[in-house]
Amino acid sequence: xxxxxxxxxxxxxxxxxxxxxxxxxxxxxxxxxxxxxxxxxxxxxxxxxxxxxxxxxxxxxxxxxxxxxxxxxxxxxxxxxxxxxxxxxxxxxxxxxxxxxxxxxxxxxxxxxxxxxxxxxxxxxxxxxxxxxxxxxxxxxxxxxxxxxxxxxxxxxxxxxxxxxxxxxxxxxxxxxxxxxxxxxxxxxxxxxxxxxxxxxxxxxxxxxxxxxxxxxxxxxxxxxxxxxxxxxxxxxxxxxxxxxxxxxxx
Ligand SMILES: [Zn+2]
Ligand SMILES: [Zn+2]
Numbered sequence: 001x002x003x004x005x006x007x008x009x010x011x012x013x014x015x016x017x018x019x020x021x022x023x024x025x026x027x028x029x030x031x032x033x034x035x036x037x038x039x040x041x042x043x044x045x046x047x048x049x050x051x052x053x054x055x056x057x058x059x060x061x062x063x064x065x066x067x068x069x070x071x072x073x074x075x076x077x078x079x080x081x082x083x084x085x086x087x088x089x090x091x092x093x094x095x096x097x098x099x100x101x102x103x104x105x106x107x108x109x110x111x112x113x114x115x116x117x118x119x120x121x122x123x124x125x126x127x128x129x130x131x132x133x134x135x136x137x138x139x140x141x142x143x144x145x146x147x148x149x150x151x152x153x154x155x156x157x158x159x160x161x162x163x164x165x166x167x168x169x170x171x172x173x174x175x176x177x178x179x180x181x182x183x184x185x186x187x188x189x190x191x192x193x194x195x196x197x198x199x200x201x202x203x204x205x206x207x208x209x210x211x212x213x214x215x216x217x218x219x220x221x222x223x224x225x226x227x228x229x230x231x232x233x234x235x236x237x238x239x240x241x242x243x244x245x246x247x248x249x250x251x
Pocket of ligand 2: 006008070211
Protein backbone atom coordinates (compact mmCIF):
# COMPACT_ATOMS: atom_id res chain seq x y z
CA UNK A 1 0.00 0.00 0.00
CA UNK A 2 1.43 3.39 -0.97
CA UNK A 3 2.06 5.58 2.04
CA UNK A 4 3.91 8.75 2.95
CA UNK A 5 4.19 9.05 6.71
CA UNK A 6 6.32 12.17 7.12
CA UNK A 7 4.67 15.27 5.76
CA UNK A 8 4.76 18.80 7.19
CA UNK A 9 1.40 20.41 6.46
CA UNK A 10 2.51 23.52 8.34
CA UNK A 11 5.95 23.57 6.70
CA UNK A 12 8.42 25.67 8.67
CA UNK A 13 5.76 28.33 9.21
CA UNK A 14 3.66 26.73 11.93
CA UNK A 15 0.03 27.18 12.99
CA UNK A 16 -2.80 27.82 12.32
CA UNK A 17 -3.58 24.15 11.82
CA UNK A 18 -6.59 24.21 9.52
CA UNK A 19 -8.29 22.04 6.90
CA UNK A 20 -7.48 24.73 4.31
CA UNK A 21 -3.75 24.39 5.03
CA UNK A 22 -3.70 20.57 4.98
CA UNK A 23 -6.11 19.88 2.14
CA UNK A 24 -3.65 20.59 -0.74
CA UNK A 25 -1.44 17.83 0.71
CA UNK A 26 -4.32 15.38 0.61
CA UNK A 27 -5.01 16.30 -3.01
CA UNK A 28 -1.33 15.95 -3.89
CA UNK A 29 -1.18 12.53 -2.19
CA UNK A 30 -4.23 11.38 -4.07
CA UNK A 31 -2.74 12.58 -7.34
CA UNK A 32 0.42 10.59 -6.54
CA UNK A 33 -1.71 7.49 -6.07
CA UNK A 34 -1.01 7.25 -2.33
CA UNK A 35 -3.50 5.37 -0.20
CA UNK A 36 -2.34 6.85 3.08
CA UNK A 37 -0.93 10.19 4.19
CA UNK A 38 0.66 10.78 7.57
CA UNK A 39 1.14 14.29 8.88
CA UNK A 40 4.16 14.66 11.15
CA UNK A 41 4.59 18.30 12.06
CA UNK A 42 7.67 19.57 13.88
CA UNK A 43 6.96 19.26 17.59
CA UNK A 44 7.76 22.94 18.16
CA UNK A 45 4.28 23.54 16.66
CA UNK A 46 2.58 21.07 18.96
CA UNK A 47 0.94 23.95 20.84
CA UNK A 48 -1.07 24.84 17.73
CA UNK A 49 -2.18 21.37 16.58
CA UNK A 50 -5.91 20.79 16.67
CA UNK A 51 -6.96 17.15 16.80
CA UNK A 52 -10.44 18.10 15.65
CA UNK A 53 -8.81 19.10 12.35
CA UNK A 54 -7.42 15.57 11.99
CA UNK A 55 -10.89 14.15 12.68
CA UNK A 56 -12.50 16.44 10.11
CA UNK A 57 -9.79 15.64 7.58
CA UNK A 58 -10.37 11.93 8.10
CA UNK A 59 -14.05 12.45 7.44
CA UNK A 60 -13.44 14.41 4.25
CA UNK A 61 -10.42 12.63 2.80
CA UNK A 62 -10.72 9.86 0.21
CA UNK A 63 -7.44 8.39 1.49
CA UNK A 64 -6.40 7.33 4.98
CA UNK A 65 -5.05 10.12 7.20
CA UNK A 66 -2.61 9.40 10.03
CA UNK A 67 -1.74 11.60 12.99
CA UNK A 68 2.01 11.65 13.54
CA UNK A 69 4.51 14.05 15.03
CA UNK A 70 8.22 14.57 14.33
CA UNK A 71 9.87 15.01 17.70
CA UNK A 72 13.34 16.57 17.90
CA UNK A 73 15.11 14.21 20.26
CA UNK A 74 17.44 15.71 22.83
CA UNK A 75 18.50 13.62 25.80
CA UNK A 76 17.74 16.44 28.25
CA UNK A 77 14.10 16.73 27.19
CA UNK A 78 11.78 15.99 30.06
CA UNK A 79 8.46 16.61 28.30
CA UNK A 80 8.30 13.42 26.22
CA UNK A 81 5.62 11.89 28.41
CA UNK A 82 3.39 14.93 27.93
CA UNK A 83 4.09 15.01 24.18
CA UNK A 84 3.29 11.30 23.86
CA UNK A 85 0.05 11.60 25.81
CA UNK A 86 -1.94 12.86 22.79
CA UNK A 87 -3.78 10.38 20.51
CA UNK A 88 -1.03 9.89 17.91
CA UNK A 89 -0.84 7.09 15.40
CA UNK A 90 2.95 7.29 15.66
CA UNK A 91 5.81 9.45 16.87
CA UNK A 92 8.95 9.95 14.78
CA UNK A 93 12.21 10.54 16.66
CA UNK A 94 14.61 12.82 14.81
CA UNK A 95 18.06 13.91 15.95
CA UNK A 96 18.56 17.48 14.68
CA UNK A 97 20.88 18.72 17.44
CA UNK A 98 24.23 17.77 18.91
CA UNK A 99 24.15 19.56 22.27
CA UNK A 100 23.27 23.19 21.49
CA UNK A 101 24.25 22.81 17.82
CA UNK A 102 21.28 22.48 15.46
CA UNK A 103 23.38 20.98 12.70
CA UNK A 104 20.65 20.96 10.04
CA UNK A 105 19.48 24.52 10.81
CA UNK A 106 20.56 27.44 8.61
CA UNK A 107 24.26 28.09 9.24
CA UNK A 108 24.66 24.68 10.86
CA UNK A 109 27.25 23.46 8.38
CA UNK A 110 29.94 25.80 9.75
CA UNK A 111 30.41 23.75 12.93
CA UNK A 112 31.41 20.53 11.19
CA UNK A 113 34.94 21.99 11.05
CA UNK A 114 35.13 21.69 14.86
CA UNK A 115 34.68 17.91 14.78
CA UNK A 116 36.48 14.74 13.94
CA UNK A 117 33.96 13.03 11.64
CA UNK A 118 34.21 9.57 13.22
CA UNK A 119 33.57 11.09 16.61
CA UNK A 120 30.71 13.23 15.32
CA UNK A 121 29.01 10.25 13.68
CA UNK A 122 29.44 8.20 16.87
CA UNK A 123 27.95 10.94 19.04
CA UNK A 124 25.09 11.35 16.57
CA UNK A 125 24.28 7.63 16.47
CA UNK A 126 24.45 7.44 20.26
CA UNK A 127 21.62 9.97 20.35
CA UNK A 128 19.69 7.85 17.84
CA UNK A 129 20.16 4.85 20.15
CA UNK A 130 18.91 6.82 23.14
CA UNK A 131 15.84 7.93 21.21
CA UNK A 132 15.10 4.35 20.15
CA UNK A 133 15.48 2.95 23.65
CA UNK A 134 13.34 5.68 25.26
CA UNK A 135 10.16 3.75 24.48
CA UNK A 136 8.33 6.83 23.17
CA UNK A 137 8.90 6.38 19.44
CA UNK A 138 7.65 4.13 16.65
CA UNK A 139 9.92 5.44 13.87
CA UNK A 140 13.46 6.80 13.61
CA UNK A 141 13.43 9.80 11.24
CA UNK A 142 16.16 10.29 8.61
CA UNK A 143 18.52 7.78 10.28
CA UNK A 144 21.76 9.31 8.96
CA UNK A 145 20.79 13.00 8.75
CA UNK A 146 24.28 13.92 9.98
CA UNK A 147 25.53 13.32 6.39
CA UNK A 148 23.29 16.03 4.89
CA UNK A 149 26.09 18.32 3.67
CA UNK A 150 28.19 15.42 2.44
CA UNK A 151 30.65 15.06 5.36
CA UNK A 152 31.73 11.41 5.60
CA UNK A 153 33.39 9.47 8.39
CA UNK A 154 36.73 7.72 7.82
CA UNK A 155 35.54 4.44 9.32
CA UNK A 156 32.72 2.59 7.54
CA UNK A 157 29.44 4.20 8.56
CA UNK A 158 27.91 0.79 9.29
CA UNK A 159 30.53 0.21 12.00
CA UNK A 160 29.80 3.56 13.60
CA UNK A 161 26.04 2.99 13.46
CA UNK A 162 26.10 -0.69 14.51
CA UNK A 163 25.46 -0.15 18.26
CA UNK A 164 22.53 2.15 17.47
CA UNK A 165 21.10 -0.23 14.86
CA UNK A 166 21.16 -3.05 17.40
CA UNK A 167 19.26 -0.89 19.88
CA UNK A 168 16.73 0.08 17.18
CA UNK A 169 16.24 -3.60 16.26
CA UNK A 170 15.85 -4.68 19.90
CA UNK A 171 13.39 -1.87 20.63
CA UNK A 172 11.21 -2.87 17.66
CA UNK A 173 11.36 0.62 16.25
CA UNK A 174 11.00 1.17 12.48
CA UNK A 175 13.40 3.17 10.31
CA UNK A 176 12.03 5.52 7.68
CA UNK A 177 13.38 5.62 4.17
CA UNK A 178 13.27 9.37 3.64
CA UNK A 179 13.73 10.74 0.12
CA UNK A 180 14.39 14.37 1.21
CA UNK A 181 18.14 13.65 1.28
CA UNK A 182 18.09 13.42 -2.51
CA UNK A 183 17.40 17.17 -2.54
CA UNK A 184 20.12 18.12 -0.02
CA UNK A 185 23.83 18.61 -0.72
CA UNK A 186 24.51 14.94 0.00
CA UNK A 187 22.11 13.95 -2.78
CA UNK A 188 21.10 10.55 -1.44
CA UNK A 189 18.24 8.92 0.40
CA UNK A 190 18.36 8.65 4.21
CA UNK A 191 19.60 6.12 5.18
CA UNK A 192 22.42 5.13 2.84
CA UNK A 193 22.37 1.80 1.03
CA UNK A 194 24.93 0.23 3.44
CA UNK A 195 22.87 1.22 6.47
CA UNK A 196 19.66 0.00 4.91
CA UNK A 197 21.28 -3.34 4.07
CA UNK A 198 22.28 -3.70 7.73
CA UNK A 199 18.73 -2.74 8.80
CA UNK A 200 17.44 -5.55 6.58
CA UNK A 201 19.85 -8.07 8.13
CA UNK A 202 18.67 -7.00 11.58
CA UNK A 203 14.99 -7.33 10.57
CA UNK A 204 14.31 -3.67 11.21
CA UNK A 205 10.95 -2.70 9.64
CA UNK A 206 10.77 0.31 7.34
CA UNK A 207 8.40 3.08 6.32
CA UNK A 208 8.69 5.34 3.26
CA UNK A 209 8.40 9.11 3.47
CA UNK A 210 9.09 12.32 1.60
CA UNK A 211 9.52 14.76 4.51
CA UNK A 212 7.50 17.14 2.33
CA UNK A 213 7.28 20.74 3.50
CA UNK A 214 4.95 21.74 0.63
CA UNK A 215 2.24 19.88 -1.30
CA UNK A 216 4.44 19.54 -4.43
CA UNK A 217 6.91 17.51 -2.40
CA UNK A 218 4.44 14.86 -1.23
CA UNK A 219 5.54 11.39 -2.34
CA UNK A 220 8.53 12.72 -4.29
CA UNK A 221 11.07 10.15 -5.49
CA UNK A 222 9.02 7.47 -3.80
CA UNK A 223 9.63 5.02 -6.65
CA UNK A 224 13.40 5.33 -6.05
CA UNK A 225 12.95 4.39 -2.40
CA UNK A 226 10.77 1.42 -3.33
CA UNK A 227 13.29 0.21 -5.95
CA UNK A 228 16.11 0.49 -3.42
CA UNK A 229 14.18 -1.45 -0.79
CA UNK A 230 13.30 -4.22 -3.24
CA UNK A 231 16.91 -4.49 -4.38
CA UNK A 232 18.01 -4.93 -0.77
CA UNK A 233 15.43 -7.65 -0.19
CA UNK A 234 12.61 -5.93 1.62
CA UNK A 235 9.16 -7.22 0.66
CA UNK A 236 6.99 -5.33 3.18
CA UNK A 237 6.55 -1.88 4.66
CA UNK A 238 4.94 -0.95 7.94
CA UNK A 239 2.53 1.72 9.02
CA UNK A 240 1.02 2.57 12.40
CA UNK A 241 -2.44 2.96 13.83
CA UNK A 242 -2.71 4.25 17.38
CA UNK A 243 0.95 3.27 17.78
CA UNK A 244 0.34 -0.35 16.77
CA UNK A 245 2.42 -1.55 13.86
CA UNK A 246 0.71 -2.91 10.74
CA UNK A 247 2.50 -4.70 7.93
CA UNK A 248 1.58 -3.55 4.41
CA UNK A 249 2.70 -4.34 0.87
CA UNK A 250 5.85 -2.73 -0.48
CA UNK A 251 4.51 -0.64 -3.33
ZN1 LIG B 1 13.72 16.28 10.51
ZN1 LIG C 1 10.57 16.39 8.83
